[in-house]
Amino acid sequence: MASTRRPEHLAPPELYYNEVEAKKYTQNSRIIEVQEKCSARALELLALPDDEPCFLLDLGCGSGLSGEAITENGHYWTGFDISQAMLDVAVEREVEGDMVLSDLGQGLPLRPASYDGAISISAIQWLCNADKKEHVPAKRLYKFFMTLYACLCRGSRAVFQFYPENDKQVELIVSQAMKAGFTGGLVVDFPNSTKAKKIFLVLMTGGRTALPKALTGEESSQQQHTQALYERRDRTRGFNRTNLKREWILRKKERRRKQGRDVRPDSKFTARKRSGKF
Amino acid sequence: MKTLLQLSNIFHDRINTIKSIRNMKLITHNMLTSNALKTVKEGYPLQIYVDEVKQVDVDFQQQFITKTVSKLNWKALLFGAKCIGHSEGLPETLPENWESNDELLKKLHHVLLEIEVITGSLECPETKRRFPISNGIPNMLLNEDEV
Numbered sequence: 001m002a003s004t005r006r007p008e009h010l011a012p013p014e015l016y017y018n019e020v021e022a023k024k025y026t027q028n029s030r031i032i033e034v035q036e037k038c039s040a041r042a043l044e045l046l047a048l049p050d051d052e053p054c055f056l057l058d059l060g061c062g063s064g065l066s067g068e069a070i071t072e073n074g075h076y077w078t079g080f081d082i083s084q085a086m087l088d089v090a091v092e093r094e095v096e097g098d099m100v101l102s103d104l105g106q107g108l109p110l111r112p113a114s115y116d117g118a119i120s121i122s123a124i125q126w127l128c129n130a131d132k133k134e135h136v137p138a139k140r141l142y143k144f145f146m147t148l149y150a151c152l153c154r155g156s157r158a159v160f161q162f163y164p165e166n167d168k169q170v171e172l173i174v175s176q177a178m179k180a181g182f183t184g185g186l187v188v189d190f191p192n193s194t195k196a197k198k199i200f201l202v203l204m205t206g207g208r209t210a211l212p213k214a215l216t217g218e219e220s221s222q223q224q225h226t227q228a229l230y231e232r233r234d235r236t237r238g239f240n241r242t243n244l245k246r247e248w249i250l251r252k253k254e255r256r257r258k259q260g261r262d263v264r265p266d267s268k269f270t271a272r273k274r275s276g277k278f
Numbered sequence: 279m280k281t282l283l284q285l286s287n288i289f290h291d292r293i294n295t296i297k298s299i300r301n302m303k304l305i306t307h308n309m310l311t312s313n314a315l316k317t318v319k320e321g322y323p324l325q326i327y328v329d330e331v332k333q334v335d336v337d338f339q340q341q342f343i344t345k346t347v348s349k350l351n352w353k354a355l356l357f358g359a360k361c362i363g364h365s366e367g368l369p370e371t372l373p374e375n376w377e378s379n380d381e382l383l384k385k386l387h388h389v390l391l392e393i394e395v396i397t398g399s400l401e402c403p404e405t406k407r408r409f410p411i412s413n414g415i416p417n418m419l420l421n422e423d424e425v
């Protein structure tokens with residue numbers, strides 16, 4: 001990609017994500033789909049305990065699409081973002097999480113061991129840029145990772161989907177994360193497809209654990225098999241994610257009807273999975 | 279006496295309130311600090327000043343509340359609840375068998391998740407630096423000379 005087309009080179013994030021850009025997160029179906037898929041995958045990589053509601057961070061939560069994915073999975077969240085316009089869209093979307101206007105590069109203003117995990121979708125490459133004369137990217141990244149490490153409960157993870165500009169950026173980001181105490185590394189899904197390729201940084205707070213496997217697009221029958229097993233087990237325990245999500249949406253709609261608002265009628269398609277690759 | 283501008287601002291906020299349901303809750307207040315300010319040691323708990331609060335309905339999820347309470351700073355919760363005028367019925371310390379105390383868990387669910395600050399501010403206990411809350415969102419952005 002020509003360097004001039006990278007948004008980070010055009011303006012600082014709080015200006016780049018203005019009303020016009022923010023509006024795309026409610027109207028552009030491609031942007032919405034990519035955000036939703038990345039969020040779902042990031043949550044999968046977090047490997048949260050089954051059947052247990054968790055308290056998560058959404059870093060660069062923006063318009064709240066990633067936050068909605070968290071809610072749909074039965075978890076609670078707090079979002080941080082530097083763009084007022086993006087947060088305004090999230091407020092309009094009536095997301096369930098609390099949000100804070102802040103600059104990740106100034107560190108997370110949170111007390112220790114408060115959260116069970118963190119996701120971040122298409123945001124941290126922004127920290128590689130110096131938008132003000134005081135900005136030193138390595139320092140800002142270190143401060144960010146250090147404060148993140150502190151506010152996570154031991155054993156939890158942070159998963160970042162991001163768009164590095166080059167290998168040097170990857171190295172910069174990873175090295176600052178390790179310096180702050182994290183272990184982990186990159187998981188690259190669909191590495192051979194220019195369109196579907198997605199890069200995830202999976203960080204862990206609890207010693208050395210093996211990195212999760214990347215998706216290749218030709219998942220073996222073995223993997224599909226494990227998925228089927230999961231579904232079967234869930235069903236026998238009377239726990240089915242699609243149903244859980246459907247119930248959640250129906251309840252949310254009911255609340256809105258009570259408040260006298262316009263709500264789409266329920267149908268058999270409510271909460272059905274839209275599947276497929278990126 | 280309020281100026282016309284203030285009045286129109288208030289009116290504007292009221293309209294926003296009707297539109298939005300998610301605003302700063304005490305669960306978030308319990309986690310937030312001002313220690314990103316370079317001169318601040320703890321920056322906790324933040325004082326809350328309220329201009330407008332709102333109550334909403336959130337489904338009671340016992341497992342989540344139990345898990346959250348075990349991570350809470352109880353003193354900061356009491357302090358926050360007092361700031362927004364909702365501390366009634368909260369014990370001075372967390373009683374021993376709180377996990378099986380349904381009434382207390384429901385009360386905690388209510389103060390932590392169902393009361394929201396829409397406009398107001400948070401204040402650093404050490405420097406008195408204020409962080410405005412508007413449209414339910416605290417603004418924790420710092421000037422570069424504060425970090």
Ligand SMILES: C[S@@+](CC[C@H](N)C(=O)[O-])C[C@H]1O[C@@H](n2cnc3c(N)ncnc32)[C@H](O)[C@@H]1O
Nearest residue numbers: 013060061062063065066082083104122123126
């Ligand atoms: C591609 S958008 C992702 C939006 C979000 N995941 C969603 O669901 O809408 C990237 C977001 O990162 C935010 N961001 C960029 N730099 C940031 C910084 N230094 N601090 C906080 N947020 C930042 C932007 O404001 C923007 O909302």
